[in-house]
Amino acid sequence: MLFRMLSLLLLSSVSFAQTFTNPLLPSGPDPWSTYVDGYYYYMHTTGNSLKLWKTRSLTELPKAETKVIWTPPAGGPHSKDIWAPEIHRIDGKWYVYFTAGDGKSGDNRRLWVLENASADPLQGSWEMKGQLTDASNQWAIDGSVFEHRGKYYLIWSGWEKKVSTDETQNIYIARLKNPWTVETERTLLSRPELPWERNWSNTAGWKPKIPVLVNEGPQFLAHGKKLFIVYSASACWTNTYALGMLSAKDDADLLKASSWTKSQEPVFQQSAENQVFGTGHNSFFKSPDGKEDWILYHANSASDQGCGGTRSPRAQKITWNKDGTPSFGKPIPSGQAIPLPSGTR
Structure with missing residues (x-):
């Protein structure tokens, strides 16, 4: 009987060591x-x-x-x-x-x-x-750099120009001359035009004085012969802060807006059922052995917690659809055991 109990305890500890839970830290936006x-x-x-x-x-x-x-x-x-x-x-x-x-x-x-x-x-x-700026030198946040076919690109969220009627954040791309110098003019890839991208009032009724329409936090992802830019949309203080996606072929001219196709629905969003709200500003990483793709993102654990320190970093594995597009699934609840990324030691 004692031997059996010890064996069960050992198996339990091994099982625990092979999993983790979200959030990864108590706080950590972006x-x-x-x-x-x-x-x-x-x-x-x-x-x-x-x-x-x-x-x-x-x-x-x-x-x-x-x-x-x-x-x-x-x-x-x-x-x-x-x-x-x-x-x-x-x-x-x-x-x-x-x-x-x-x-x-x-x-x-x-x-x-x-x-x-x-x-x-x-x-x-x-x-x-x-x-780090293009010639327009407009308001700019959330810069990310990626390499494709020997060239480096900058993607970011910015204003087309300063206006007094609203604040509209778009996604732009430009090519880099070196890691600190932009070489080309910026190209507009996405603006907040779909209904789910234009939420700027939270469920408690708070909203700023003028509309804040948001596309921000762009991140690059490559798989097979397809390229993706995954971005955050709607205001970060809303529960409906969610991820959208642009897709292109890997041989396309990335500086042409026509090379990119926009998903009409969010690809990753809140789950009230799982108590995960305001899912956004993500990035991506590979498992240590390079065999798995994972999404890293922040979210709140309760409704209407906004853009503050309650946002915590979370991770979950990406799967791939037959057409080569990523499937992010639903946000995993806090405290649920998740298998470690493959190759973790």
């Missing part, structure tokens, strides 16, 4: 990660600095090595509202792309770039390379 040489480097919005996590598994973030790698100056154009950071390894150097403003006006938010030549981004020094 989660991002990259996998380099056996480590995941993870970042999320803190608002007042750039903090980096280093871990063998994203499911072990609470135990990860962490460091604040950059603190903004007291004043100036990149001193406040430090949002949506992403760390990338490009041509042997590390780059962090982030949103910042001067704190005087929300109209002054732009994209910025830091560089570090150290092999380990938790070591060495971070140099400000400056603002």
Whole structure:
């Protein structure tokens, strides 16, 4: 009898070790990660600095090595509202792309770039390379960089131009000359035109003085011969903050708007049944063995919690439809056991 109990306890511990639960951290809006040489480097919005996590598994973030790698100056154009950071390894150097403003006006938010030549981004020094902008120099947030067929591209959320009647955030793309310089004019890929993209009042009845119509947080995903840009739509303070998707062929001209097809319905959205609300600002990562694709996103655990610190990072596996498009499923409830990404050790 004792032997059987010990065996059951051992099996239980093994089973527990092979799963994880969401959320990955109690708080962490706009989660991002990259996998380099056996480590995941993870970042999320803190608002007042750039903090980096280093871990063998994203499911072990609470135990990860962490460091604040950059603190903004007291004043100036990149001193406040430090949002949506992403760390990338490009041509042997590390780059962090982030949103910042001067704190005087929300109209002054732009994209910025830091560089570090150290092999380990938790070591060495971070140099400000400056603002990352196309010729329009319009309001811009949520910059993300990806490589395709030997060329690097920037995708972001921005205004067409400043107007007083509303704030409309669109998705743009441009090609990069180098990691801190835009080479081409921007191309408009998506604007918030579908009904589910245009929610800006929460269920409690709160809304800003003018409409805020949102496409933001664009992220690149490739699979087979198809390319995707997955973005967040509707205002982040609504429960209906959800993911939309643009699709293109891998041999298309990515700077032509006609190369991209927009999904007419959200591809990932809240689940009141599972108590997951405001699903958005995602990124993607591979399992350690490279065999699985996963989505990393933030969400709230209760209705109308808005855009604050209650947003927590969560992960779940992506499956693929027969036509080569991703299937994200429904948000998994907090506390439900999820098998670890394959190759996790």
